[in-house]
Amino acid sequence: MPLPDGKRSGVVLHGRDQELAELRDLVDGCRAGRGAALVLLAGTGLGASTMVAATRAFAADFRTRGVAGVEVEAELPGAALDRLLDRPANDEAAADGHELRRALTTGDVPTLCWVDGAHTLDRSSLAALGHLARRLTDLPLLMLFTCAPGSDAALVLAGLPTLVVRPLDDTAARHVLRDRTPEQLPPDLAGELVALASGVPRALVDLVDALTPGQLCGTEPPPEALPRTAPTGPPCAARSPHCRQRPGSSCSWWPKTCARISTRCCAPAPDSASTGLRGGRRPQPGWSSSTAAPCARRTN
Known part of the structure; x- marks a missing residue:
């Protein structure tokens, strides 16, 4: 399925129609005032980050805040919230769920908050984000996480709706x-x-x-x-x-x-x-160095 800006970017997601339809429904629901959260559980290379990009394109009219995990900052309390909110944050600030809620829900415009690589976030930031994500019913806020299966972060985000990203057919x-x-x-x-x-x-x-x-x-x-x-x-x-x-x-x-x-x-x-x-290894049946097919294309 092409992304909304596929003609400009050339980005196409194959075999992900069901996942993209679910993400679009969440965006439409948030636009109508129904907050929601979703955790994309995906192994390396399966395209979860590209699905985040697709969601951002679906929510082009939203306020957007996002943060990607940085493994070297995983032991720094509040480091991810610092970057997400573009303001100094520490362990105490991360524990203040009311401050995070106010920062992400200012005004009537719906907000998309994405977290790419939740398994590499510092635990206090992730815990604060997970706490808020469980309380979005009456907020115009959509929170989207990508996370490695079986990681500690998956436990921190337990209880949130989950979509497992499978290998392509x-x-x-x-x-x-x-x-x-x-x-x-x-x-x-x-x-x-x-x-x-x-x-x-x-x-x-x-x-x-x-x-x-x-x-x-x-x-x-x-x-x-x-x-x-x-x-x-x-x-x-x-x-x-x-x-x-x-x-x-x-x-x-x-x-x-x-x-x-x-x-x-x-x-x-x-x-x-x-x-x-x-x-x-044995060669493919019928293949040999003396009978290989002639080159079908020229190379420089």
Whole structure:
């Protein structure tokens, strides 16, 4: 789904129609005087920050205040409120919920307050924001948090409505790839990237950006692992049915631990020394360095 300013920014969210519809409904309700709060529980790279940007676009007529977590300030009491309110704050000020309420609900114009990365906020600021978020029924205030699942912050925000951001399905993932590449990727390569990224949008982007000219042309085998900068994956139970990790365990997404798709073997090949492939993996059926498809595009 394109964002409201998609024609200007080119930003498109694929596979998030249900989540965006819920966010738009919350904005419309706040515009009508019904305050609300929502916690987006999302792992790294799943697009929660982009959903915050979409909500800000939906609420273009709102007053907006927001703060992103800064991990190095997590031990400084009141640091997040200091930045959110653009005024000095300390532990005592953070505990004063009335001051925070007044600062965020001045006038009749509805307000959107967003907190991106609640798990990296200092605890006193987050506790004050969570306290207010539970008391919004009669306030023209919408509060939106993004938070890592299983973090201490998720406990601090317990009791607030929650929306779990899931990995993209394969169709949406392929749309992300098409948006990122100027030309259509070969179907086999696109399938490899979709399987390897396991529905994480940022992992898809990182994979495409790291492709070599030979991989784009088909003269080199596709990537066997995520780039080192890519986000880590969700528990294997939330991923592919081909994953060999113990259900519920944490998967590093590296090829030694995950069979990504059924058409490739992740076990070391007996003749791995002669394959020329990284990690001793078998090549895709039909692929060889002598019969690789000719390059479909020119490179500078």
